[in-house]
Amino acid sequence: MGAAYRSPARARAGDGADRRLLRALDGLYVIPSGHHRPDTGRADAARMLACDDRTLTALARHGLPSTGERGRERFDSRDLFNLALYSGTGRTPVERDVTSLLRWTRSSCEDLIAPRVSRFELGVACGDPDGCRPDARNALARPRTGAYGGAVRHVRAHPGRGGRRVGGAPDAAATTARSSGPAMAISAVLRTVGDCPVLRAPALRAIVREFIGAEPRYLRLPVELRDDPDLVPRGFAGCGAASRYIERLCREEGVPATTRIGWVVGLPDVVHAWVEVVDDDGVTKVIDPTFTLLSEVIPWSNPMLRDPSLAFRTNRLVPTGLHVGGDVASHTCGRAAGTAERPNARVTTRIVPLRPTA
Numbered sequence: 001m002g003a004a005y006r007s008p009a010r011a012r013a014g015d016g017a018d019r020r021l022l023r024a025l026d027g028l029y030v031i032p033s034g035h036h037r038p039d040t041g042r043a044d045a046a047r048m049l050a051c052d053d054r055t056l057t058a059l060a061r062h063g064l065p066s067t068g069e070r071g072r073e074r075f076d077s078r079d080l081f082n083l084a085l086y087s088g089t090g091r092t093p094v095e096r097d098v099t100s101l102l103r104w105t106r107s108s109c110e111d112l113i114a115p116r117v118s119r120f121e122l123g124v125a126c127g128d129p130d131g132c133r134p135d136a137r138n139a140l141a142r143p144r145t146g147a148y149g150g151a152v153r154h155v156r157a158h159p160g161r162g163g164r165r166v167g168g169a170p171d172a173a174a175t176t177a178r179s180s181g182p183a184m185a186i187s188a189v190l191r192t193v194g195d196c197p198v199l200r201a202p203a204l205r206a207i208v209r210e211f212i213g214a215e216p217r218y219l220r221l222p223v224e225l226r227d228d229p230d231l232v233p234r235g236f237a238g239c240g241a242a243s244r245y246i247e248r249l250c251r252e253e254g255v256p257a258t259t260r261i262g263w264v265v266g267l268p269d270v271v272h273a274w275v276e277v278v279d280d281d282g283v284t285k286v287i288d289p290t291f292t293l294l295s296e297v298i299p300w301s302n303p304m305l306r307d308p309s310l311a312f313r314t315n316r317l318v319p320t321g322l323h324v325g326g327d328v329a330s331h332t333c334g335r336a337a338g339t340a341e342r343p344n345a346r347v348t349t350r351i352v353p354l355r356p357t358a
């Protein structure tokens, strides 16, 4: 394979971004070889990094993990995502998508707290190519915005074709809705509202201040590593790992704390995680560490999101009754359990605003 001709002007234009990619690779946490998943070929990798073939070769030579013979390497899409996110080029699809999906973090304090109304739909369906088995069971986490001062209305459970509800009458207080059959969905209208109380306990403030000061980075990680709190002292985390880390520090200081998982309005198909703590005044408050993890890539976000003296809870937060490690949707049939992470289940989430913020 010969080197592609590059005009001097084009080479100069591209070289800045290419140098930034190589520099970002130096500080990159790479997915450990035991978890490496070679799911992306060269053409798609170059698209994700918005770089040319020559730069991709240089990245592979300088330590971007790959498998396969030279010139036909395959890469792990999570390495590519993380490298693009912190490349600083501003031209990768990853940077553009994250900026666009998190644009709302620029909003005023009032807009981040005011009540909102959204339509919620969560579904799971069998993904087994050989067809579903007769013993199939489904479980879907219920949205519980009432716990945060909102409301859940017009809840409907739809047992898929051939399915039926398990356990008789629906139990509104239950954490999960269950059914048998090849598919299931629930829908509801959610009212959500934000909050921004002051954190009182000095121990809590110290924990949050130390977490922010350590400047951990958000990374896309394999499911086996995603919730590991021991990653945080090494400088990186997903929202699950960061939440477990803060939960652990709180408990060591005698502060009641528990992790929570759920969704964020406008970020479909992302299961988010945060921490609920009981402050000195007896009030349960939210610490949402992901805005700290992302502060490097959303430097223009409202500083309230990373203020260690505030327990900021966005009006986009939709809690479930589950903790980090729980599954918001699962389908089980035959011997294989299927969740969002395993190919045996197809999970779809839609949370769309019903009308503009009040």
Ligand SMILES: [Zn+2]
Binding pocket: 126, 127, 128, 131, 132, 133, 136, 182, 331, 332, 333
């Ligand atoms: Zn099935």
